[in-house]
Amino acid sequence: MPKWTMIEAIRDALAIALRDDPRVLVFGEDVGKNGGVFRATDGLQAEFGEARVVDTPLAEKAIVGTAVGLAMAGMKPVAEIQFLGFAYEAMDQIAAQLARIRFRTQGRFTAPAVIRAPYGGGVRTPELHSDSLEALFAHTPGLVVVTPSRPYDAKGLLLSAIRSPDPVIFLEPIRLYRAFREEVPEGDYEVPLGRAAVRREGSDVTLVAWGPTVPVAESAAVQVASQGISCEVIDLRTLAPLDRSVLKASVEKTGRAVIVHEAVRYAGLGAEMAASIMDLAFYHLRAPIERVAGLDTPYPPAALEDAWLPSVTRVVEAIQRVMQD
Amino acid sequence: MQVYRFTGDTKPDQVLNEAGEVVGSLPDNAADLALEWYPFMIFCRKFDERAQLLQRQGRLGTYAPFRGQEAAQIASFAVLRPSDWVFPTYRELAGMMYHGLEPVHALLKSRGHPDSGRMPDGLRMAPVQIAIAAQILHAVGAGWACELQQTDDIAVAYFGDGATSEGDFHEGMNFAAVMRLPVVFFCQNNQYAISVPVERQTASPTIAQKAIAYGVEGIRVDGNDVFAVYQAMRYAVDRARRGEGPTLIEAVTYRLGPHTTADDPGRYREAADVERWAAAKDPLVRLRLWLTRQGLWDDARQAACEEEAEARVRQAVAEMEAYPHKPLAEAARHVYAEVPEGLALDLAERGKEAR
Numbered sequence: 266m267p268k269w270t271m272i273e274a275i276r277d278a279l280a281i282a283l284r285d286d287p288r289v290l291v292f293g294e295d296v297g298k299n300g301g302v303f304r305a306t307d308g309l310q311a312e313f314g315e316a317r318v319v320d321t322p323l324a325e326k327a328i329v330g331t332a333v334g335l336a337m338a339g340m341k342p343v344a345e346i347q348f349l350g351f352a353y354e355a356m357d358q359i360a361a362q363l364a365r366i367r368f369r370t371q372g373r374f375t376a377p378a379v380i381r382a383p384y385g386g387g388v389r390t391p392e393l394h395s396d397s398l399e400a401l402f403a404h405t406p407g408l409v410v411v412t413p414s415r416p417y418d419a420k421g422l423l424l425s426a427i428r429s430p431d432p433v434i435f436l437e438p439i440r441l442y443r444a445f446r447e448e449v450p451e452g453d454y455e456v457p458l459g460r461a462a463v464r465r466e467g468s469d470v471t472l473v474a475w476g477p478t479v480p481v482a483e484s485a486a487v488q489v490a491s492q493g494i495s496c497e498v499i500d501l502r503t504l505a506p507l508d509r510s511v512l513k514a515s516v517e518k519t520g521r522a523v524i525v526h527e528a529v530r531y532a533g534l535g536a537e538m539a540a541s542i543m544d545l546a547f548y549h550l551r552a553p554i555e556r557v558a559g560l561d562t563p564y565p566p567a568a569l570e571d572a573w574l575p576s577v578t579r580v581v582e583a584i585q586r587v588m589q590d
Numbered sequence: 591m592q593v594y595r596f597t598g599d600t601k602p603d604q605v606l607n608e609a610g611e612v613v614g615s616l617p618d619n620a621a622d623l624a625l626e627w628y629p630f631m632i633f634c635r636k637f638d639e640r641a642q643l644l645q646r647q648g649r650l651g652t653y654a655p656f657r658g659q660e661a662a663q664i665a666s667f668a669v670l671r672p673s674d675w676v677f678p679t680y681r682e683l684a685g686m687m688y689h690g691l692e693p694v695h696a697l698l699k700s701r702g703h704p705d706s707g708r709m710p711d712g713l714r715m716a717p718v719q720i721a722i723a724a725q726i727l728h729a730v731g732a733g734w735a736c737e738l739q740q741t742d743d744i745a746v747a748y749f750g751d752g753a754t755s756e757g758d759f760h761e762g763m764n765f766a767a768v769m770r771l772p773v774v775f776f777c778q779n780n781q782y783a784i785s786v787p788v789e790r791q792t793a794s795p796t797i798a799q800k801a802i803a804y805g806v807e808g809i810r811v812d813g814n815d816v817f818a819v820y821q822a823m824r825y826a827v828d829r830a831r832r833g834e835g836p837t838l839i840e841a842v843t844y845r846l847g848p849h850t851t852a853d854d855p856g857r858y859r860e861a862a863d864v865e866r867w868a869a870a871k872d873p874l875v876r877l878r879l880w881l882t883r884q885g886l887w888d889d890a891r892q893a894a895c896e897e898e899a900e901a902r903v904r905q906a907v908a909e910m911e912a913y914p915h916k917p918l919a920e921a922a923r924h925v926y927a928e929v930p931e932g933l934a935l936d937l938a939e940r941g942k943e944a945r
Contacts, residue, residue, distance in 0.1 A: 290738065316738065322768050327727055327761035334731020334745070337716070338675060340738060342731075358758075362724050370717055371708040372924045406925050430927035459930075506930030 268446040274416035275305050275381075275437065278423040279343065281453050283313045286341060289427060292319035293328055293345030293381075302347055303383055303442055325354035332378040333363050336432070342378045343427055349384035349436065350393030350564075356401070363432045364407030379426045379433045384412075385477040385527055386574055387440035389567040395439070396564050397528035399475075402434045403505040403537070409458055410504040412436040414479035416447040418502060421456030429458060438477035461508040463515070467497035470584050471515040471522045473538050475501040478525040478575055485525075485580035494588055504534060512538070513545040520551035521587040525575050530558035552590030555583040596802075600795045602810045602842045605817035608870050610879025616817055617824075621886060623668070627816055628877050628887070631660040633899035634684040635874060637693060638847070640903050641700065645851040649911070653700040654680045655847030661873030662778045662813035662841040664688045665820040666746075669827045675732035675745035676715040677725035681778070681845075682748050689715060693906035694913065701910060704921040714743075722783075723749055723756035726775065730766045733773035733830075744772040744830040752783025754800065755791045763838065767804040772830035774823070775838040778813060780845040785858035798840040806836045813841030814873040844871065 269277070282289045291306055291313075297320035300307030310318035321328055325346055332342040346352045352359065359380065366376040386395035402410045409431050413419035419437070426433035464479060465486055474482040479500045486496035497515050501508065516522050522542050524535040535556040542554060557575045565573045605614035617623060638657045644650040656663065663685030670676065670689065678686055683696045690713050698706035699718060707717035714732075719725035729747035736743045753759050754777060766773045777797050781788050794800060801808025807829070811822040819841055826837035844867040848855045855864070869875075881887035919937045923929055929937075 322761075322765055324761040324765060326758055327730065327765040330724065330727020330758060330762070331731035331734055331765060334675075334677075334728035334733070335735045336731075337728065338714075338732040338735030338739075340735045357721060357724060358727065361721050362728070367926070368921075368924050369707040370924075371704055371921065373708045373711070374716065375927075409926070506926070506932060509931055 266448040266450060269416050269449045270443045270446055271413065271416045271419045271437070272303055272305055272442040274420035274449050275423055276307060276309070277449070277451070278420040279306060279309060280312065282343065282424060282427045283309065283317060285453065288339065289341040289343060290317045290319065290335070291343045291345070292321050294321060294323055294347050296320060296345050301345065303439070305381070305437070306345070325351050326358050329355040329358035329363060329380060332380065333358060333366065333376050336376040336378040337366060337374045341427060344378060344380050346380060346382040348390070348394045349382040349398055350396040352382060352398060359402070359408070359434070360405045364405045367431070368407060375430060376432050377430050379423075379435055381435045381437060383437045383439045383442070385438045385440060386564060386570050387477065389570070390439070392564070392566070395570070397526070397559070399436060399504050400528055400532065400534050403534055407432065408505060409433045410436065411458060411502065412438065412476035412504060413502065414438065414441060414476055414500050416449050418456050418462070420449055421454050422458065422502065424453065425455040425458050428455070433458070436476060440477050441480070444480070456502070459503045459506055459508055461502055461511040462500045463497060463511065464500050465496065465498040467495035467519065469495045469519055469521060470497070470587055471519045472496050472498045472525060472580070472584070473501065473512065473522060474498065474525045475504060477527055481575060481577055481580060482525050484577045485584060488577065488581050489584050494584060496584065507541060509541060509545060512542055516542050516546040517549045520549050522550075523555045523557060523580065523583045523587060525557045525580055527559050527574060529561045530556055531561045533558055552587040555587050557583050596795060596799050598799065600810070602812040603818050603822065604812045604815050605821060606815045606876055606880055608876060610876050610883060612880070614818060615821070617820055620817060621884060623820065624816070624877060624881055625886060627664050627668070628874070628881060629895045629899070630664060630688055631874050631877065632895050633902055634660050634664070634687065636896070636899045636903050637687075637696070637906070638684075640907065641697065642847065642851060644907065645700065650697065650700045651702050652850050652852055654850045655845070656681050656684050658844045658846035658867065658872065659778055659780055659813065660684045661816040661877070662819050662843045665816040666776055666823040666841070668820060669823040670746065671743070672713055673741070673743045674714065675729065675736065675743065676713075676748070677729040677732070677746065678716065678718055678748045679725065679750065680718040680720060681750065682718065685748070686715065689713065691715070693902065694909035697906060697910040698913065701913070703913065704916050723753035723758035725749070726753065726758050726762035727765075729773055730762045730771060733766065733771040734769065736772055742831040744774065744827060746774045746776055748776050748778070750783065751777060751779040751781065751788045751791050751797060752786070753777070754797055763800070763804045763806065763836070766836040767806045770833070770835040772833065773836040774826045774830055775836060776823070777838065777840045778843055779840050780843050782845060782849065782859065784849040784853060796840060798838060801838040806838060808838045808840065810840045810842065813843030814871045814876060816873065816877055
């Protein structure tokens with residue numbers, strides 16, 4: 266089995282999807298000849314042709330808006346927004362159009378498009394290139410919001426996303442693109458949407474993370490293990506709709522929860538997770554739920570981002586606080 | 591330095607002038623077309639007037655009248671096949687009904703019924719779009735799909751003059767032009783975006799000329815002239831079917847009623863202006879003049895036709911009022927392919943409320 270980075274796994278998923286289904290087409294800015302600014306689509310145009318791997322004009326609204334029309338008309342568009350911060354340009358098409366076609370038409374039309382976008386910080390990008398906007402999409406009924414934290418999941422989740430009957434916002438953590446390699450099967454396989462994964466079993470504290478903060482939570486769990494604290498690490502993978510059963514089972518066991526995400530804390534998904542845990546397992550809680558998140562400012566310039574992002578140290582401190590209660 | 595300026599004629603193409611005289615080239619089967627269109631225009635006019643009255647009576651919610659624009663709509667839809675993709679706004683009900691939407695269905699949107707968005711199975715017609723210009727990009731995507739699927743079906747985006755100020759219009763025109771997609775951009779310039787006149791939407795003398803900047807063809811046509819609209823649309827649709835790319839059509843028309851039942855046009859336009867359009871340019875008057883001159887129409891036919899239209903409107907209203915309620919729980923099934931657990935639990939908790 267080859268050992269691949271996440272970007273290689275994503276590229277392989279796209280190639281498999283293009284080969285598997287003639288309705289699939291991949292498009293966006295620089296995805297063709299250049300192979301994508303992160304090389305996620307490298308070589309795909311050469312293999313599948315200019316009609317199926319398409320360089321579009323620089324127009325985020327049009328990229329999403331045409332994906333809506335293509336999907337309604339029976340194609341399987343996989344559109345790329347070059348960096349998630351530029352999805353603001355396309356928010357009407359994502360939230361008011363793509364997400365609502367099925368409901369608006371009461372099932373007469375659907376728009377099962379995939380919108381892929383790199384996101385998250387830690388790689389010293391210019392402004393708007395590192396924003397974590399998952400809460401905007403998770404707050405929009407009709408969208409499935411997915412974010413992998415490792416190469417194996419990235420490939421299997423992307424194949425599931427492309428074959429999903431619902432529109433999927435597929436968020437790829439930039440800093441995990443090439444962070445490590447993992448054995449990834451060469452063939453076709455799917456990782457189901459809507460299912461969280463337990464990355465590490467534990468009995469004292471549930472750490473809930475997704476995308477770029479999963480390795481942060483895992484590192485914190487390793488650190489506190491030496492202090493005798495046993496953490497269960499949950500990688501949500503699908504942010505909407507939420508896998509409630511994994512959260513419930515885990516917090517019922519541990520009685521404590523720390524939620525870790527990069528997006529700003531206020532009205533972030535951590536608040537939703539905390540509320541969900543209250544709904545699902547309130548009487549099992551032994552301590553107030555902690556959130557470790559980005560600061561409530563716009564994503565900062567590169568020189569400040571290390572201080573801004575949730576660090577292993579801050580997660581460890583949060584774990585220690587919930588253990589004191 | 592070379593300075594580019596639009597120097598073209600702003601006069602729209604015409605086939606029938608305001609007196610109903612032929613000043614251009616009629617389509618081959620003009621008489622047959624007119625005899626099909628004119629009674630339908632009468633029905634649409636009565637439908638529109640009745641819908642506005644129903645809103646005043648509280649039997650219908652917000653409604654966007656289209657009267658004055660029947661020619662632009664019916665004659666352009668007449669060129670389309672059921673397999674073509676159509677992306678309309680909330681002001682295209684006349685054309686949509688001509689294309690096959692049942693009148694009862696056309697009333698459901700203003701009724702607030704969730705099924706209003708469920709277009710008939712045989713038609714590739716999107717539900718009416720509320721966000722200005724958003725549907726233009728969907729048409730470009732659907733046109734792209736037609737090309738990839740190697741059919742000669744095409745896609746049409748309907749929109750108003752206000753939509754040409756939106757980014758979606760520019761991105762859509764540019765995208766379709768660069769990719770040479772089979773799309774017709776059909777703008778009904780009805781002179782007002784709610785209260786703001788077209789002069790405040792664009793500084794260019796026409797909307798059609800915007801096509802030049804995108805490298806596509808633009809046509810400015812008298813939107814109250816059925817034959818001129820039909821000829822322009824046929825030209826654009828044929829081009830698209832042949833793979834020659836998109837066309838922008840500006841149909842110059844006038845909204846005789848308010849923007850919706852929620853505004854009072856007396857605040858923003860002169861009664862004399864409305865009167866001028868109503869008296870001299872009304873598309874129904876013009877077509878009737880021509881039909882009468884051809885010996886194809888008379889007062890007796892008019893009376894019979896109006897009576898028939900009236901009965902059809904009554905029938906639609908009765909069907910609308912008898913249309914079955916759809917409970918929230920049933921409508922909510924269509925957010926995702928499968929109902930998510932959280933939503934299902936919420937619905938179960940609400941129990942009867944959701945019905």
